[in-house]
Amino acid sequence: MTKATSSIPVSARAWLDGRFGKRADRHYRVRVVVQGAFALLCVVLGVQFARFVSAAQAGTLPLPSRPAGVEAFLPISGLMGALDWFYQGSLNVIHPAATVLVLVAIALALLMRKAFCSWICPVGFLSEWLAKLGRLAFGRNFKPWKWLDIPLRGLKYLLMGFFVFSVVVMGRESLTAFLTSPYNKVADVKMGLFFTQMSTVGLSIMGVLVLGSVFIQGLWCRYLCPYGALLGLFSWASPSRIRRDPATCVDCGLCDKACPSRLPVSRKLSVISPDCSGCLDCVASCPVKGALAMKVGRRTVSPVAYAAAVAMIFLASYMxxxxxxxxxxxxxDREYVERIQNMNSGEYGHPGMQND
Ligand code: SF4
Ligand code: SF4
Incomplete structure (x- = not known):
């Protein structure tokens, strides 16, 4: 293992730790505010959903309102719904919000790279703070050796390929049958209970990921997240790019050190990597005005405009x-009570497993 952040000037180091007070910090605060707002929203949705499930378990009618936004945590159901929408011409009525949210994330990737990952996703937000905790505790994050890093980065594409392939080969009828199956109807509840009543195996895996993220920046996002991998592929078609002006760049290398995706920004004229999350940390760290910018065509997009666009696209889609x-x-409500109370019966097993 080698140091991820070594020989960094004190001011830049402080900013990377979240303690810098100038231009970079303004950008940093904008991103934290946007990420924090979405993370808070997830907490509120989680609490509302817990109340809904508890009431259904107790059979208390009418149920408190169910926050459809929790379907953001069902990306595979959302992907299935998108394909089913294409086949059927109408959106499924089981988890429609999951499909809407997957399509919004893809649209964001097409327009603004993986802005979903660095400005919206609560897992990315948590992961960044765990890495900061590691830097505060140990003065550094670690990165695996290159010979290990490259194959590990391929894992998320393998996982993505597996999920996408599984959905595509299902075919029209099986896809609709899955979406309307008892399993999918309570998939959100099962997912919620997975996190609130975690098994020993689940807890152990989660513990490894959390602890690993303290040592290795973006452990989940860089190596394992299939959703991020999919969005990265779509982001290739995006007109948004980080562009470097070699005429004004002073080759200080700060952008390379700031980049959470460890991209060699200072050696590129234009960053096209699917790992670029559009976080703009490289832009914020650059000491030369105009040497590095997020551009759409020839237009420069400021971090504030970028943040506003991300939030507006997301909110406009929701509304x-x-x-x-x-x-x-x-x-x-009555159907939910009946289904949630009987959720442990064999009828609610995964359709794929039942056929085996
Ligand atoms: S290149 Fe810049 S915008 Fe892209 S991930 Fe790295 S720091 Fe973020
Ligand atoms: S783009 Fe900015 S931060 Fe990157 S090497 Fe050039 S001057 Fe330094």
Whole structure:
């Protein structure tokens, strides 16, 4: 293992630790505010959903309202829903918000690279803070040797390929059958209970990921997240790019050190890597005004404009889905009570496993 952050000037080092007070810190604060707002939203949704599930378990009708936003944590169901929408011409009524959110994340990737990962995703947010904790505790993060790093980075593409392939080969009828299966109807509840009643194996895996993220920056995002891998592929088509102006660049290398994806920004004219999350940390760290910028065509996009665009696209999509009546599913309270109370019966097993 080698040091990830060595020989960095004191001011830049302080900024990387979140303690810098100038231009970089302004950008840093904007991103933390946006990420924090989305993380807080997830907590609120989680609490509302817990109340909904508890009431259903107790059979208390009418149930408190179910926050459809929790379907953000069902990306595979969302992907299936998107393909099913393409096949059927209408959006499924089981987890429509999951499909809307997957399509919004893909649209964001097409427009603004993997902005979903660095500005919205609560896992990315948590992961960044765990890495900061590691830097505060040990003065550094570690990065695996190159011979190990490269194959490990391929893992997320393997996982993504597996999921996408599994969804695509299902075919039209099986896809619809899965989406309307008892298993999928309570997939959100199962997912919630997975996190609140975690098994020893689940806890151990989570512990390894959390601890590993303290030592290795972005352990989950860099090596394992299939969702990020998919968005990275879409981001290749994005007109947004980090561009470096070699005429004004002083080759200080600060952008390389700031980049959480460890991209060699100072050696590129334009960053096209699918690992670029559009976090703009490299831009914030650059000491030369105009040497490095996020550009759409020839236009420079400021961090504040970028943040506003991310938030607006996301909120506009949400409000559009609500206004057109495709946000909430059509499962009634009575049906939820019946299904949640019987969720441990064989009928609610994974359809793929049942066929085996
Ligand atoms: S190149 Fe810049 S915008 Fe892209 S991930 Fe690295 S620091 Fe973030
Ligand atoms: S782009 Fe900016 S931060 Fe990167 S090497 Fe050039 S001057 Fe330094």
């Amino acid at each position: 559009g889905a609500r206004a057109t009546g495709i946000w909430n599913n059509q499962i009634t």
